[in-house]
Amino acid sequence: QVQLVESGGGLVQAGGSLRLSCAASGRTFSMYCMGWFRQAPGKEREFVAAISWNGGNTYYADSVKGRFTISRDNAKNTVYLQMNSLKPADTAVYYCAADRQISKIRAGPSGMDYWGKGALVTVSS
Numbered sequence: 001q002v003q004l005v006e007s008g009g010g011l012v013q014a015g016g017s018l019r020l021s022c023a024a025s026g027r028t029f030s031m032y033c034m035g036w037f038r039q040a041p042g043k044e045r046e047f048v049a050a051i052s053w054n055g056g057n058t059y060y061a062d063s064v065k066g067r068f069t070i071s072r073d074n075a076k077n078t079v080y081l082q083m084n085s086l087k088p089a090d091t092a093v094y095y096c097a098a099d100r101q102i103s104k105i106r107a108g109p110s111g112m113d114y115w116g117k118g119a120l121v122t123v124s125s
Contacts, residue, residue: 002026002114004096009119012086016123020081022096022116029098030054030074032113035105036081038092038121045095049081050105059106064090086123093118 003025012018022034035050049070050059058070067086072079079096097112099105105112 002028002032002098004098004114004116006094006096006116006119009094009121011122011124014087014123014125016086017082017084018086018121020083020094020096020119020121022079022081024077024079024098026077029077032098032100033102033105034070034072034079035097035099035102035108035112036070036079037095037097037109038090039095039118040089040092043092045109047106047108048094050102051079052102057102059102083121086121088123088125091121091123093120095119 005023008020036048037045038048039045051070055072067084069082095118096116098114099112
């Protein structure tokens, strides 16, 4: 069993930066690939970024490529999402997810093994 808790959300002006963290409980964190998804009001949840179990491979949605960076620290059971050059269109609830298959995360959001409860990011213009 893995429990995920996001933190670091908030209000930021366009062009600013935020770093989201997702802390995982349990001893098996390093066995899971991790992903970030987001859901804007009235829209479906969408894939943002994914990272392999050892951090060796990362993937991004085209809409965030070059602005967002996903990373993980297995010693701290934490995955991060550094978000730079934020735009109002990035406003959403951001969720972290865990799954053993990174292909599932990239194809997500259906079928993830575990989800966090989300963190709200609001980007003002």
